[in-house]
Amino acid sequence: MDKLRLSLSAFALFGLCTLFTSGVAAGSKGKVELVYGEWTTEIASTNVVKVVLEDLGYDVTITSVAVGAMWQALAEGDVDGMVAAWLPTTQQTYFERVRDQVVDLGPNLEGTRIGLVVPSYVEVDTIADLQAQAERFDNKIVGIEPGTGTMRRTEQAMAAYGLDDMKLVESSGPIMTAVLGDAIKHGDWVVITGWTPHWMFNTYDLKYLADPDNIYGGSERIHSIARKGLAEDLPEVYAVLDNFHWTPAQMGELMAWNEEKHADPYDNARRWVETHPEVVERWLP
Known part of the structure; x- marks a missing residue:
């Protein structure tokens, strides 16, 4: 019985130490702020990036804002990045206004x-x-x-x-x-x-519905955008945003989970990351 008590005590101490060191690690590399539009696609992608950056040791805040505010916040350097830019049609007007004030990291998803x-x-x-x-x-x-x-x-x-x-x-x-x-x-x-x-x-x-005049444009892409100076300030974060890329099918899997009853987008994003380590590995620096 004494040996059992000792084993349980050691196990509890190990768990407490693990919890403590995890808490120290979380956010120890700095704070990261991401913005996104409240759309099913961006809820999925932004939460996935949040989970990946948290696992690297960053304290990550994500904020849903109107599309105009999203671009303005990045242009002014108030936030670090986003993975929610629909180009070259849907958000092109916003992009043109701040093109020289942000860094376009290219598509993270194609075929939109x-x-x-x-x-x-x-x-x-x-x-x-x-x-x-x-x-x-x-x-x-x-x-x-x-x-x-x-x-x-x-x-x-x-x-x-x-x-x-x-x-x-x-x-x-x-x-x-x-x-x-x-x-x-x-x-x-x-x-x-x-x-x-x-x-x-x-x-x-x-x-x-067919659009003969091509008002809506053709196939689009969702881009990742970073603030100026992020590569120098947080090179690891910049690298993840730059490397982040997945397919419509992969995003669709997570979006479907998010439509389940009582679904939590953050919990589902963590589940997705843990289910697809080979994909996440390609995003890391």
Whole structure:
């Protein structure tokens, strides 16, 4: 019995020491601040990068802000980076304003797309067809947060295709997908501002409306952006942001986890990192 007590005491002491040293290590290399837009793609990617940097010993803060504020904070050096820049179409206007004040590290995910999306059963195939069927859609295009690149492009598309009888409704990503799901449940017609990758394409049978005038642009990429001076101040952090790259399928796996009931994006990001060590290894300095 004495030996058992000794063993348990040693085990408890080992656990306490491990916890203490982990606490010392966390943040011992410095603080890192990342920003992102409150979109399913960026919730997934930003939390993954947070986990990776924490495991390297940094104290990482992530903050969700409006897209304009995201770029401005980076340009002014108030934050260290982001992995949420949709280029060359969706956020190009913001990028052009601060191009000389930030560092573009290139794509972290390729093959993205934005546009107007409807359930496959909707008998409309192009954006121009929406005007004649406006009443079937309750004269609404369900959008997301105002000021985003997707919403700005949609406003341009509505003008270009003469959608005078339709109104662009501002909401959020979760509200937009909730409206979509409810419409599909009842077989109603609905049109939304959509993007790929997104879990809704794995859940529902959807289609993009053709965009002959190419208002929404073609295939896009999500870029990582760093503040000026990050390479000198925190070279290891800069290297991770520079190396970070994954596929739509890999991101889609994490996004699907995040849609599960009571899901926690941070916990799921840690689960993803621990499940894919060979991918994470390529991101490290």
